Amino acid sequence: MRLERLEDSDPRALLRALRGAVLGSGPAIALGSAGELPADVPAGTAVVLTTSGSTGVPKSVALSRSALTASAMATSARIGEGQWLLPLSGGYIAGVQVMVRALVSGRDPAILSGRFTAEAFAHAASGMRSFASGMPVATYTSLVPAQLRTLVDAGEEDPRVARALASFHTILVGGQRLPDPLRERAIALGANPVRTYGSTETSGGCVYDGVPLDGTTVRVIDGELRINGPSLADGYLGDPERTAEAFVIDSEGLRWYRTGDAGSVDGRLVSVTGRIDNVIISGGVNVSLDRVEAVAQGIVPDAVVVGAPHERWGETPVIVTALGGDLDAVRSAVEREIGKPARPDRIVRLDEIPRLPSGKPDRRVLREIVRGDG
Structure with missing residues (x-):
C-alpha cells in the first residue's frame, strides 16, 4: 500500500485523508515529525504516526485500519455514540482517534481550530446542538489535563464555560495523569471526565477509569503492565528489532505490548504507578x-x-x-x-x-x- 506524508496541518485536510485511509482504499498517511519513510507499507496500514514523546527518540508506529476502528468501536460500546469535538492536534493519536470515532459513527467532528482557549471551547460546544429522530445527539470530546484545567479555572468564574463543560455526555482525559483535585473540580461544574490510559501503540486509550475496553486484556509481568487486544499497532515501521522488543508473543501465541509502565491489576481494575524508567x-x-x-x-x-x-x-x-x-x-x-x-x-x-x-x-x-x- 502506498504511504503519503500529510504536510497540511489543517485538521479538515487530515479528516479527508483519514476518511480514505480508514474507510476507503487508501493511501495510508504518515503523520508527525518523521524522517525517511518507505514509499509503501504493508496492506491494511492506515496511519504511520511518528512521535518522540518526552524521550526524544523518534518511533514510527504503524496502525492498521482494523486496530483504529476496533478502538473506536470499543469506545462507543463503553460510552455511547454521538458527535465529537476535536480540540486536540491531529498529529497525535488522541486527535486521530477523535476523528476515527467520528468517521465510524458517520458524523463529521466539530473542530476547534487555532489556539485553545476557554472562550473558543465554549463557542465550539454551543454550536454542536443537533437532533436525530427528534432526540438530542450526545456530544463527546477528548482533552489533556492541561486543557481541562484551563476550562475548569475559567468555568468557576464564567457560567458559559461551565455550561459548555457540562454539555458533554463524556469528556475523555488522557495523555498524562489526571489529578484527583482537578477531576473533582470538573465534576462540581457538572462535567463527566473519564480517565483514559493507553498510547499510540494501543491506538489511544484502551483503559477507561481503570477498566479495559471490551476485547482488551491487561496483565502484569515482572511489575510491568502488558496489553493484549485488537487495537494494538502492527509495530514500528522499519525497526523490527524495536518491534520485537516491545511486542512479544506468549506461550499461547497471544501478542502483548510491553508498556514500560509499572502498575497492578486487581480483578479487572488497572492501576498505573508510573514509568518504570x-x-x-x-x-x-x-x-x-x-x-x-x-x-x-x-x-x-x-x-x-x-x-x-x-x-x-x-x-x-x-x-x-x-x-x-x-x-x-x-x-x-x-x-x-x-x-x-x-x-x-x-x-x-x-x-x-x-x-x-x-x-x-x-x-x-x-x-x-x-x-x-x-
Missing part, C-alpha cells in the same frame, strides 16, 4: 518521580516533578510549577505517603510550563531548566 536514586533509594508527582499534584495542581543532581543525595526530586506552592506541605505529604528519600528538594516556578504539541509537559526541557537553576 522514570526513577532516580536518592540517597541509595529508588524513587519513582511519577509517584512523587501524583502526591505533589494534590497540593500544587500543575506540579511536574523531575530529577536533578544533588551534592549529598546524588539526585533529588524537584517540583516545577507555574502556580507556586507550599514546599513544606508537599515534603510532608510525600514523606508520609512514600518516604523521606522521595521528598522534593525545592520548587522552581516558571511563567509557563513548556509543553509538547501533544499537551504533555516537555520533561527534557524541564530537566535542563532545573539543572541550570540548581
Whole structure:
C-alpha cells in the first residue's frame, strides 16, 4: 500500500485523508515529525504516526485500519455514540482517534481550530446542538489535563464555560495523569471526565477509569503492565528489532505490548504507578518521580516533578510549577505517603510550563531548566 506524508496541518485536510485511509482504499498517511519513510507499507496500514514523546527518540508506529476502528468501536460500546469535538492536534493519536470515532459513527467532528482557549471551547460546544429522530445527539470530546484545567479555572468564574463543560455526555482525559483535585473540580461544574490510559501503540486509550475496553486484556509481568487486544499497532515501521522488543508473543501465541509502565491489576481494575524508567536514586533509594508527582499534584495542581543532581543525595526530586506552592506541605505529604528519600528538594516556578504539541509537559526541557537553576 502506498504511504503519503500529510504536510497540511489543517485538521479538515487530515479528516479527508483519514476518511480514505480508514474507510476507503487508501493511501495510508504518515503523520508527525518523521524522517525517511518507505514509499509503501504493508496492506491494511492506515496511519504511520511518528512521535518522540518526552524521550526524544523518534518511533514510527504503524496502525492498521482494523486496530483504529476496533478502538473506536470499543469506545462507543463503553460510552455511547454521538458527535465529537476535536480540540486536540491531529498529529497525535488522541486527535486521530477523535476523528476515527467520528468517521465510524458517520458524523463529521466539530473542530476547534487555532489556539485553545476557554472562550473558543465554549463557542465550539454551543454550536454542536443537533437532533436525530427528534432526540438530542450526545456530544463527546477528548482533552489533556492541561486543557481541562484551563476550562475548569475559567468555568468557576464564567457560567458559559461551565455550561459548555457540562454539555458533554463524556469528556475523555488522557495523555498524562489526571489529578484527583482537578477531576473533582470538573465534576462540581457538572462535567463527566473519564480517565483514559493507553498510547499510540494501543491506538489511544484502551483503559477507561481503570477498566479495559471490551476485547482488551491487561496483565502484569515482572511489575510491568502488558496489553493484549485488537487495537494494538502492527509495530514500528522499519525497526523490527524495536518491534520485537516491545511486542512479544506468549506461550499461547497471544501478542502483548510491553508498556514500560509499572502498575497492578486487581480483578479487572488497572492501576498505573508510573514509568518504570522514570526513577532516580536518592540517597541509595529508588524513587519513582511519577509517584512523587501524583502526591505533589494534590497540593500544587500543575506540579511536574523531575530529577536533578544533588551534592549529598546524588539526585533529588524537584517540583516545577507555574502556580507556586507550599514546599513544606508537599515534603510532608510525600514523606508520609512514600518516604523521606522521595521528598522534593525545592520548587522552581516558571511563567509557563513548556509543553509538547501533544499537551504533555516537555520533561527534557524541564530537566535542563532545573539543572541550570540548581
